Amino acid sequence: MSDLTRLSAVEIAGLVASGETSAVEVTQAHLDRIGAVDDRVHAFLHVDTEGALAAARAVDERRAAGAELGPLAGVPVAVKDVLTTKGVPTTVGSKILEGWRPPYDSTIVERLRDAGTVMLGKTNMDEFAMGSSTEYSAYGPSRNPWDLERIPGGSGGGSAAALAAYEAPLSIGSDTGGSIRQPGAVTGTVGAKPTYGGTSRYGLVAFSSSLDTPGPCARTVLDAALLHQVIGGHDPRDSTSIPAPVPDVVAAARLGATGDLTGVKLGVVTEFTGEGAEPGVMAAFRDAAEALAKLGAEIVEVSCPHFKYALPAYYLIAPSECSSNLARFDGVRFGLRVGDDGNRSLEEVMSLTREAGFGPEVKRRIMIGTYALSSGYYDAYYGQAQKVRTLITRDFTSAFEQVDALISPTTPFVAFPIGSRTADPYQMYLADLFTIPANLYGGPAISVPCGLSDGLPVGFQIMAPTLADDRMYRVAAALEGAVGTLTPPTL
Numbered sequence: 313m314s315d316l317t318r319l320s321a322v323e324i325a326g327l328v329a330s331g332e333t334s335a336v337e338v339t340q341a342h343l344d345r346i347g348a349v350d351d352r353v354h355a356f357l358h359v360d361t362e363g364a365l366a367a368a369r370a371v372d373e374r375r376a377a378g379a380e381l382g383p384l385a386g387v388p389v390a391v392k393d394v395l396t397t398k399g400v401p402t403t404v405g406s407k408i409l410e411g412w413r414p415p416y417d418s419t420i421v422e423r424l425r426d427a428g429t430v431m432l433g434k435t436n437m438d439e440f441a442m443g444s445s446t447e448y449s450a451y452g453p454s455r456n457p458w459d460l461e462r463i464p465g466g467s468g469g470g471s472a473a474a475l476a477a478y479e480a481p482l483s484i485g486s487d488t489g490g491s492i493r494q495p496g497a498v499t500g501t502v503g504a505k506p507t508y509g510g511t512s513r514y515g516l517v518a519f520s521s522s523l524d525t526p527g528p529c530a531r532t533v534l535d536a537a538l539l540h541q542v543i544g545g546h547d548p549r550d551s552t553s554i555p556a557p558v559p560d561v562v563a564a565a566r567l568g569a570t571g572d573l574t575g576v577k578l579g580v581v582t583e584f585t586g587e588g589a590e591p592g593v594m595a596a597f598r599d600a601a602e603a604l605a606k607l608g609a610e611i612v613e614v615s616c617p618h619f620k621y622a623l624p625a626y627y628l629i630a631p632s633e634c635s636s637n638l639a640r641f642d643g644v645r646f647g648l649r650v651g652d653d654g655n656r657s658l659e660e661v662m663s664l665t666r667e668a669g670f671g672p673e674v675k676r677r678i679m680i681g682t683y684a685l686s687s688g689y690y691d692a693y694y695g696q697a698q699k700v701r702t703l704i705t706r707d708f709t710s711a712f713e714q715v716d717a718l719i720s721p722t723t724p725f726v727a728f729p730i731g732s733r734t735a736d737p738y739q740m741y742l743a744d745l746f747t748i749p750a751n752l753y754g755g756p757a758i759s760v761p762c763g764l765s766d767g768l769p770v771g772f773q774i775m776a777p778t779l780a781d782d783r784m785y786r787v788a789a790a791l792e793g794a795v796g797t798l799t800p801p802t803l
């Protein structure tokens with residue numbers, strides 16, 4: 313294995329900029345690594361060898377011509393298959409989009425290209441980003457580099473596994489209820505959900521539009537911040553994009569790395585008592601909180617009484633929005649079409665296509681959402697869930713009058729064995745117990761490794777007020793400096 317795959321994005325960019333190595337060499341090293349391990353890890357659904365090498369050559373040419381390179385030029389990045397990539401297959405982990413090559417790039421991908429990063433390919437995910445393990449991918453699960461018999465989290469398990477397996481130094485995920493942070497936690501990597509609207513949804517295949525948030529995944533906090541800076545910011549093509557500059561997350565990460573948190577007040581959520589969480593996870597969380605206190609942070613308890621309703625509210629709101637968003641997959645507009653033999657009605661073809669194209673979890677969500685939105689039940693379910701969402705937002709607002717940021721474990725449990733939670737959907741939903749509140753509120757939240765439990769990574773979550781993404785990076789970088797990064801076993 314080449315050493316180049318062990319470097320951080322910052323280190324790679326430095327070597328490329330100084331000419332000590334070329335973007336092509338870096339890219340080839342990562343393609344070789346993918347070739348060597350991805351048959352076991354299955355982080356990728358599609359590897360774009362030609363496209364990656366061409367992008368790398370373009371960076372090397374620009375450097376040779378004396379052009380100024382951006383801070384991540386020449387750095388490889390893996391992109392969750394939920395984002396459209398022009399001419400490159402985009403499946404969303406579903407059979408219904410198998411073979412679809414989008415005619416346009418999502419804004420995130422466009423910004424990645426403009427920044428001179430090198431897209432290696434598209435990563436595996438639970439179908440339509442619904443799940444917490446990648447076991448709901450129509451193309452088979454990804455595996456956790458810490459233990460190949462365990463899940464790498466989900467829905468963005470491929471993006472996290474690619475980092476932990478050193479197949480890519482950076483990746484992109486999307487977080488609707490935890491799909492960036494939870495995979496980060498269970499693979500010992502960093503995953504950040506930006507403020508909702510801080511990163512563009514243009515070209516992000518929609519699951520739950522009021523929650524979906526693309527964001528950065530990396531092995532270090534500073535790398536995540538650099539990626540965040542590149543992909544974030546206003547996009548007129550997304551109606552919910554915030555017309556404000558990206559907070560200076562890179563400066564914040566650098567500040568945090570100095571290890572001084574004097575004057576920073578952090579709140580432990582009283583209601584996250586640890587009930588339903590593994591004792592080893594809670595112990596690692598408490599040790600990390602103590603480490604932050606040693607850096608000068610003041611740690612207090614803050615009550616968020618409505619957080620306990622976040623999971624049920626989410627599992628009404630997200631399926632409701634999904635039932636509407638996924639209506640467009642009808643066998644007419646994109647991808648799969650089944651039964652179009654000239655003798656069947658349009659409705660029959662649609663029905664056969666959706667029956668064959670969607671997996672069981674997606675169908676379950678569509679049915680729950682359709683039910684919750686139906687006229688007789690709208691007030692009792694969807695309407696009620698929206699009221700709960702308001703109460704959760706108020707909990708956050710009042711918490712942030714008392715503290716600068718909230719802290720918790722990212723997930724109640726470490727990576728679980730493949731197959732152990734698929735029989736009962738509720739068991740799978742519990743993986744997002746601690747991550748979902750931030751989605752309902754819309755504020756930024758990040759997961760940083762904070763140690764091991766039973767030899768497996770534990771994630772530490774930092775939640776900040778909307779638009780204060782920089783604040784969470786500061787605390788995250790301080791924590792990383794105190795507890796160190798995690799190195800998975802050699803594959």
Ligand code: GLN
Nearest residue numbers: 441442443488489490491
């Ligand atoms: N696991 C959650 C779900 O299944 C969250 C998914 C996500 O964030 N995309 O809906």
